Amino acid sequence: MTDESGRIAVADLTKVFGSVRAVDNLSFTVAPGTVTGFLGPNGAGKTTTLRCLLGLVTPTAGTATIGGLRYADLPRPSGTVGAVLDASSFHPARTARNHLRVLCAANGYPVQRGDEVLTLVGLTPAAGRKVNEYSAGMRQRLGLAAALLGDPQVLLLDEPANGLDPEGIVWLRRFLRRMASEGRTILLSSHVLSEVEQTVDDVVIIDKGSLVGQGGLAELADGQGRPVVVRGPDLDRLAATLHNRAGLTHRDGALVVTGLRREEVGHIAFSERIELHELTTERSDLKDIFFALTGGGASR
Numbered sequence: 001m002t003d004e005s006g007r008i009a010v011a012d013l014t015k016v017f018g019s020v021r022a023v024d025n026l027s028f029t030v031a032p033g034t035v036t037g038f039l040g041p042n043g044a045g046k047t048t049t050l051r052c053l054l055g056l057v058t059p060t061a062g063t064a065t066i067g068g069l070r071y072a073d074l075p076r077p078s079g080t081v082g083a084v085l086d087a088s089s090f091h092p093a094r095t096a097r098n099h100l101r102v103l104c105a106a107n108g109y110p111v112q113r114g115d116e117v118l119t120l121v122g123l124t125p126a127a128g129r130k131v132n133e134y135s136a137g138m139r140q141r142l143g144l145a146a147a148l149l150g151d152p153q154v155l156l157l158d159e160p161a162n163g164l165d166p167e168g169i170v171w172l173r174r175f176l177r178r179m180a181s182e183g184r185t186i187l188l189s190s191h192v193l194s195e196v197e198q199t200v201d202d203v204v205i206i207d208k209g210s211l212v213g214q215g216g217l218a219e220l221a222d223g224q225g226r227p228v229v230v231r232g233p234d235l236d237r238l239a240a241t242l243h244n245r246a247g248l249t250h251r252d253g254a255l256v257v258t259g260l261r262r263e264e265v266g267h268i269a270f271s272e273r274i275e276l277h278e279l280t281t282e283r284s285d286l287k288d289i290f291f292a293l294t295g296g297g298a299s300r
């Protein structure tokens with residue numbers, strides 16, 4: 001797999017439905033080999049963007065491409081991109097195995113490919129059961145199996161954690177990590193940050209159709225100024241040294257410093273010969289970052 005063939009590029013994308021600007025001049029790229037969370041409140045424009053990438057919606061302006069090509073121009077669409085937009089649209093009376101056989105026949109894949117993808121998603125023991133007996137988590141897996149039929153370089157998943165129990169979320173996380181480690185590009189949407197926080201490397205955050213943040217999780221968290229927690233026997237002297245350079249609070253015997261990076265606090269302590277027993281960056285609550293960027297709640 002070459003890098004460029006699996007790169008997702010959304011450039012100046014706008015989609016207007018009547019009076020609603022569902023996507024508003026949105027630009028971002030997603031690199032192969034990563035799992036990227038596409039985040040935003042309900043109605044932010046995530047599904048519309050994914051549908052533009054899949055050629056299901058015609059952009060009002062701008063482009064949404066995979067490997068530099070619009071979906072309609074891909075020489076082997078199902079071998080390039082697999083998608084799960086709605087994991088409930090299966091024929092209820094069909095078994096999972098039969099469902100995949102129908103898809104294999106329709107797309108020109110050998111029938112055994114259906115069984116291969118069922119194994120990949122761990123559904124082989126339930127392959128002979130009717131889909132209407134499937135749980136929400138099993139349907140998600142079946143949707144993924146169908147998306148994988150063409151061994152695509154890119155996976156686009158709309159709210160894949162929906163309906164999954166904690167065990168299912170752990171499974172999905174491992175599965176997507178494996179897919180990314182094979183060089184695939186994974187873009188998954190969610191409006192529930194905590195569901196994908198442990199799964200994604202990078203995030204693209206949108207609100208009201210526009211980009212409000214993009215980057216690695218740590219990078220975004222740092223941008224919001226994560227507090228630095230310091231412990232040691234001489235915190236009063238450190239506080240006196242820092243008091244006009246940073247925000248300071250005392251908590252549980254520690255000094256909590258805001259407005260300086262951990263390295264800066266460490267350097268100042270070192271140069272003032274102040275002994276430290278702990279110097280850590282507080283784990284930022286991504287939920288707070290998300291809310292700070294989007295204002296929280298539904299966009300429209």
Ligand SMILES: Nc1ncnc2c1ncn2[C@@H]1O[C@H](COP(=O)(O)OP(=O)(O)OP(=O)(O)O)[C@@H](O)[C@H]1O
Pocket residue numbers: 017020021022040041042043044045046047048049190191300
């Ligand atoms: N076919 C359509 N016709 C009219 N309006 C639409 C259509 N599709 C989407 N919209 C509107 O565009 C906006 C963005 O919707 P979209 O489904 O892309 O958001 P989303 O971020 O995926 O939301 P959710 O998290 O709720 O799935 C919403 O206001 C929605 O009502």
